[in-house]
Amino acid sequence: MDYKKLILEALKYRERAYAPYSKFKVGAAVIMEDGKIYSGCNIENASYGATNCAERTAIFKAVSEGGKTIKAIAIVGDLHNYTYPCGICRQVIEEFSDYSTDIVLAKNENDYIVKNFGEILPGAFSKKDLN
Ligand code: THU
Numbered sequence: 544m545d546y547k548k549l550i551l552e553a554l555k556y557r558e559r560a561y562a563p564y565s566k567f568k569v570g571a572a573v574i575m576e577d578g579k580i581y582s583g584c585n586i587e588n589a590s591y592g593a594t595n596c597a598e599r600t601a602i603f604k605a606v607s608e609g610g611k612t613i614k615a616i617a618i619v620g621d622l623h624n625y626t627y628p629c630g631i632c633r634q635v636i637e638e639f640s641d642y643s644t645d646i647v648l649a650k651n652e653n654d655y656i657v658k659n660f661g662e663i664l665p666g667a668f669s670k671k672d673l674n
Pocket of ligand 1: 568597
């Protein structure tokens with residue numbers, strides 16, 4: 544799959560980052576099972592722990608609009624290095640992923656790598672563990 548469009552969405556939302564404390568802008572875009580795309584940026588807070596990562600902003604937008612399963616998520620943070628999702632975001636991705644979910648780590652629309660979700664959170668705790 545060509546992820547250029549998804550990465551361009553993430554880049555566009557990266558510009559909307561509210562990151563006055565870290566100055567580290569992140570944009571993310573998810574494409575859901577129905578083909579709809581939702582995007583988000585990181586949103587910081589003077590009480591630092593209240594910060595929301597770009598990935599979770601995008602995912603929460605998608606789920607609140609009725610999205611169920613993430614087919615792929617593109618993430619753009621540092622433009623010179625691939626920015627991986629933090630641990631909390633990996634757990635949130637897990638909740639709405641399936642075996643095929645792709646994690647697209649991009650510096651720009653022409654320079655990116657794709658990981659399968661299972662590669663970045665092996666042995667995840669999930670709903671299957673709650674009986
Ligand atoms: N951040 C994200 O938005 N996504 C990540 O995967 C890593 C970290 C944000 C949170 C905070 O606003 C800033 O980057 C520095 O940690």
